[in-house]
Structure formats: structure tokens, C-alpha cells
Amino acid sequence: MVQRHFRLGFAGFGNVGRALARLLLERRDELAHRRGLTFSVTLLASARRGARVEPAGIDLEVALRDGWSSPGRLQDVLGSAPLDLLFEATPLEPRTGEPALSHMRAALERGVSVVSANKGPIALAAGELFGIARKTRAGFRFESSVADCMPVFNLVEAAVPVGRLLRFRGVLNSTSNHVLQAIGRGQPADAAVAEMQRLGLAEADPAHDLDGWDQAVKIVILANVLMGRDLKPADVERTPLAAVDAAWLRREARAGRTVRLVGEVSADGPARVRPVSLGPGEFLASLRGVSLGLTIDTELAGPINVSSVEPHVEQTAYGMLADLVAIRDGRPMVPTPLLGED
Structure with a gap:
């Protein structure tokens, strides 16, 4: 199996982000051997700790244990951080979708795939985000945005x-x-x-x-x-x-x-x-x-x-991991009428 390496970023490192980080560490070998997926984490960002960028990779175990402190802000580094995929797990803002909507736009516009558990931007601007993703050939999936890892979009897509x-x-x-x-x-x-x-x-x-x-x-x-x-x-x-x-x-x-x-x-x-x-x-x-x-x-x-x-927070994290695997397997987006007929 051909290996594909992903440079991953986290926007949000609360309950969901931390659970996802633990899951990635626990399943690192399985992902490599069974799915041909290897990864490094090059961006960690939270409102409380700032945005940390490390092109050579961040030690997730240390970050989970000790945290980090950085003066950087996510909106300032998203345009240049070395990334292939961004996990969006910041808190919901249902009226404007911000700042998550801006995070997702910025990532997709430069061809960085997005996996989101944040539902606000998808409810407010799904058509726009799908359009950007198709134009830049980025992946855009969000199984965890509706019901943790309950397979709604994957079910409809397959069944x-x-x-x-x-x-x-x-x-x-x-x-x-x-x-x-x-x-x-x-x-x-x-x-x-x-x-x-x-x-x-x-x-x-x-x-x-x-x-x-x-x-x-x-x-x-x-x-x-x-x-x-x-x-x-x-x-x-x-x-x-x-x-x-x-x-x-x-x-x-x-x-x-x-x-x-x-x-x-x-x-x-x-x-x-x-x-x-x-x-x-x-x-x-x-x-x-x-x-x-x-x-x-x-x-x-x-x-x-x-x-x-x-369901618990681990199931939400699993839904995001499943989306990462889907993108690796060549299923970058859920089929949607918002994109019209190809």
C-alpha cells in the first residue's frame, strides 16, 4: 500500500481536540499499516494557549501532558503554516460561525483539507465552502458536526x-x-x-x-x-x-x-x-x-x-478520524446538491 503522509493542524484543543490527539497516538501504527496513513502535527492552536507552529512536528504526548504557550494567533499563521489538513474543533457560534468560518476559508483557499466538528460554519456557508474546496481540490468533511460519530453523511453516501x-x-x-x-x-x-x-x-x-x-x-x-x-x-x-x-x-x-x-x-x-x-x-x-x-x-x-x-467526546473524535481516513482514501467530500451536477 502506498503511504500518504499528512501534516495535521488543530484549531481548538479542548475536550474534542484532546480526545482526537489521544486517538491519533493510540492508532498511529494501525493507521500506517492498515490504511497507509502517516502523520505529523505541525500546528496546535487554542484561544487560551495561542498558536504553535513546528514544521518538523510537535510531540503530541508532551502537548497533552504539559500544554504550550505561544504568542502567535491562529488567524495570523494559517496562511503560512505547513499543513495538509486542519481539524476544526473550536466552540460553536451559531449566528456568524466565527472565528471558525474564517479558519476554514483560509485553509481551503490554500488547498488545505478541512475536517470539522464545528457545525456553525457548515450551517451558514456550506455552499461557499464546498465551492472553495472543489476549486482548490481540498478535502472537506464534517461527519462529527451533526451527531458525534453517528454515520449520517457516510450512510447517505453509501446506502x-x-x-x-x-x-x-x-x-x-x-x-x-x-x-x-x-x-x-x-x-x-x-x-x-x-x-x-x-x-x-x-x-x-x-x-x-x-x-x-x-x-x-x-x-x-x-x-x-x-x-x-x-x-x-x-x-x-x-x-x-x-x-x-x-x-x-x-x-x-x-x-x-x-x-x-x-x-x-x-x-x-x-x-x-x-x-x-x-x-x-x-x-x-x-x-x-x-x-x-x-x-x-x-x-x-x-x-x-x-x-x-x-456517545462521549471520544466518539466525536472518532468521527473526525474517520473523515481523515476518508480523505486519505480518495473520498474528499460528501456528495451534495450544493455543487450541482458534475
């Missing part, structure tokens, strides 16, 4: 080659799912959020999870990338958890029903994120704890259900 996608309906946010279950049991919402933060599954500021923004961004990505729609997160009708009546949740639970914050979008209808009461036989009602699930209604294959059981 739905013919026929239209009609609707997406899913539970795509672990924190809101967990909080709704806790409230239904009579527990305070803030305690449920604190538990998710302790597990590394919720941000220090969980507002995007609790007000529906996170899930709105995700269904916009699905609609735009896989259906060719032109939605923005602000177009999504959202009902935040603060508007949910705890007494109603408890009544539904006593009646044997399950309430989930469900995101839904069809090929031509409105996009919504709202609490939905589900019967015991429904797929989304079967999701427990922080599990995620999505129903994909298709024209020819019928409904397809896919789930991720109790």
Missing part, C-alpha cells in the same frame, strides 16, 4: 445513491435530551446540566443546547447539504427548554409517553426544534440517557433509523 431524501427527524443534542428526562423525574434542570458538564458532554455555557440553537444548526446542515435547501439557523422555529412545562413532562411520563426535543426538516417544509411527546413504540422514544438518534425518510428505501448509544 442512498438513488432517490430523494424526504425528511430528517431526530434527537441530536445529548444535553437537552438528558435535561428533559431529569425534569420528567422531578429533578432540577441545573443539576442535570452540571452532570453533563462533569462528563465533558456540555459546554461551560450550555445555552446553545438548552435554547435549541445547537439542534437547529444541525438540522440546517442536514437540509442544506443533503437536500440542497438554503436555510439559516434563524429560519428554524425553536422552542427552548425554558418554555417546557415540567408538570406536562411528568403527566406524559405517567401516561407512558416520552418527551424529547426533536429537530425536524423536510425537503420543502418548515424546519422545527420543539418538545414532542412520543409513544412507547416510536424509535426516538427508545433513546435513553444521552443517546442520539435520527430517522431519515427516503423516497425508495423507506425510513432508515440510525443511533449513537451513550
Whole structure:
């Protein structure tokens, strides 16, 4: 097998970035021997520690253990850092997508492939980013942007080659799912959020999870990338958890029903994120704890259900690793109507 070497950069080195770094170290030999993929890390950047560039390669084990301190800023070094692929894992900003959107533009414009877990830029500017990537022949993948490593884009790419996608309906946010279950049991919402933060599954500021923004961004990505729609997160009708009546949740639970914050979008209808009461036989009602699930209604294959059981940050990191392997294997981009017909 022909070996291909990647010079990798990290934009963001929080929970996801660190988990990805550990995974790369653990699987270095397997990647080389089974996939023909070798790598060095030439850029590490975080808001707190600055941007460190080392053309000869950075020792990831030392960086994980000791960190680093650099006066450099990512936006100042992206244009010149020796890179083949950038991992984007900075925090979500759902209204502008910045600064991640600028990071991704800068990388793609110089032919550097991008693997992103950051959903904001993809929801706001997927068409533009795909266009740049095609022009510069860069890879652009983002499996972890919607549901950790749940294989949504890879599934559609491999299993739905013919026929239209009609609707997406899913539970795509672990924190809101967990909080709704806790409230239904009579527990305070803030305690449920604190538990998710302790597990590394919720941000220090969980507002995007609790007000529906996170899930709105995700269904916009699905609609735009896989259906060719032109939605923005602000177009999504959202009902935040603060508007949910705890007494109603408890009544539904006593009646044997399950309430989930469900995101839904069809090929031509409105996009919504709202609490939905589900019967015991429904797929989304079967999701427990922080599990995620999505129903994909298709024209020819019928409904397809896919789930991720109790995902943690390691699964998000794995989705990014899988995208790196896909790019190495010659699958640089998810097929999308946004690029039109070749």
C-alpha cells in the first residue's frame, strides 16, 4: 500500500481536540499499516494557549501532558503554516460561525483539507465552502458536526445513491435530551446540566443546547447539504427548554409517553426544534440517557433509523478520524446538491 503522509493542524484543543490527539497516538501504527496513513502535527492552536507552529512536528504526548504557550494567533499563521489538513474543533457560534468560518476559508483557499466538528460554519456557508474546496481540490468533511460519530453523511453516501431524501427527524443534542428526562423525574434542570458538564458532554455555557440553537444548526446542515435547501439557523422555529412545562413532562411520563426535543426538516417544509411527546413504540422514544438518534425518510428505501448509544467526546473524535481516513482514501467530500451536477 502506498503511504500518504499528512501534516495535521488543530484549531481548538479542548475536550474534542484532546480526545482526537489521544486517538491519533493510540492508532498511529494501525493507521500506517492498515490504511497507509502517516502523520505529523505541525500546528496546535487554542484561544487560551495561542498558536504553535513546528514544521518538523510537535510531540503530541508532551502537548497533552504539559500544554504550550505561544504568542502567535491562529488567524495570523494559517496562511503560512505547513499543513495538509486542519481539524476544526473550536466552540460553536451559531449566528456568524466565527472565528471558525474564517479558519476554514483560509485553509481551503490554500488547498488545505478541512475536517470539522464545528457545525456553525457548515450551517451558514456550506455552499461557499464546498465551492472553495472543489476549486482548490481540498478535502472537506464534517461527519462529527451533526451527531458525534453517528454515520449520517457516510450512510447517505453509501446506502442512498438513488432517490430523494424526504425528511430528517431526530434527537441530536445529548444535553437537552438528558435535561428533559431529569425534569420528567422531578429533578432540577441545573443539576442535570452540571452532570453533563462533569462528563465533558456540555459546554461551560450550555445555552446553545438548552435554547435549541445547537439542534437547529444541525438540522440546517442536514437540509442544506443533503437536500440542497438554503436555510439559516434563524429560519428554524425553536422552542427552548425554558418554555417546557415540567408538570406536562411528568403527566406524559405517567401516561407512558416520552418527551424529547426533536429537530425536524423536510425537503420543502418548515424546519422545527420543539418538545414532542412520543409513544412507547416510536424509535426516538427508545433513546435513553444521552443517546442520539435520527430517522431519515427516503423516497425508495423507506425510513432508515440510525443511533449513537451513550456517545462521549471520544466518539466525536472518532468521527473526525474517520473523515481523515476518508480523505486519505480518495473520498474528499460528501456528495451534495450544493455543487450541482458534475
